[in-house]
Amino acid sequence: DAKTTQPPSMDCAEGRAANLPCNHSTISGNEYVYWYRQIHSQGPQYIIHGLKNNETNEMASLIITEDRKSSTLILPHATLRDTAVYYCIVRVGTGNQFYFGTGTSLTVIP
Amino acid sequence: DTGVSQNPRHKITKRGQNVTFRCDPISEHNRLYWYRQTLGQGPEFLTYFQNEAQLEKSRLLSDRFSAERPKGSFSTLEIQRTEQGDSAMYLCASSLDGMGQEKLFFGSGTQLSVL
Numbered sequence: 027d028a029k030t031t032q033p034p035s036m037d038c039a040e041g042r043a044a045n046l047p048c049n050h051s052t053i054s055g056n057e058y059v060y061w062y063r064q065i066h067s068q069g070p071q072y073i074i075h076g077l078k079n080n081e082t083n084e085m086a087s088l089i090i091t092e093d094r095k096s097s098t099l100i101l102p103h104a105t106l107r108d109t110a111v112y113y114c115i116v117r118v119g120t121g122n123q124f125y126f127g128t129g130t131s132l133t134v135i136p
Numbered sequence: 137d138t139g140v141s142q143n144p145r146h147k148i149t150k151r152g153q154n155v156t157f158r159c160d161p162i163s164e165h166n167r168l169y170w171y172r173q174t175l176g177q178g179p180e181f182l183t184y185f186q187n188e189a190q191l192e193k194s195r196l197l198s199d200r201f202s203a204e205r206p207k208g209s210f211s212t213l214e215i216q217r218t219e220q221g222d223s224a225m226y227l228c229a230s231s232l233d234g235m236g237q238e239k240l241f242f243g244s245g246t247q248l249s250v251l
Contacts, residue, residue: 058237062240067244068244068245069140069227069229069242069243069244069245070179070227070229070240070242071242072239072240072241075237075239111178113178117238123181123184123192123194124169124181124240125181126171126178126179126180127178128176128177128178129178
């Protein structure tokens, strides 16, 4: 079962930063936090992942709190094409499943 | 860029029929996953392969479902005696085993409708 909690939906104005929160209070020390997004009718797309340190790539930034119990995905300048469902995932235990949960539906408003 | 390819994109079948889906992963990827997604829900794990070995199966994978990856390359997912509850998007993903870190690359899925 999913070990993360995300708000079901969020809105963001085009051109502004979108900050998507995720709680993962039961995360273990060796579990990574992953973010994927899914645009309607497509398969999920990898965005970013991290363990302890903040991470940045060409798509987004990932901020992980010091206690690792929560994280925030930041899309610095949201565009209409960023409208999607965003999934925060913690890789569980010794298994290899990625549990997606129901994610956050982000709508970027013109 | 040859990503993960799934065929067919859409399948409509009558209840009780058998269906088979195919997934062609990214060529150098040794892991292959199958997920199922219903409307409004996130993808649910079904099974995964490391090379040709099927290493884990979800309890969602009833005995009507079977998956194979005979040569460690492409994979097939077969559903026998389909039921209306099998209607869903079936997603395939592949990855390289990354010592605890792993990026899944998904195909566009096969949308199954059971009438």
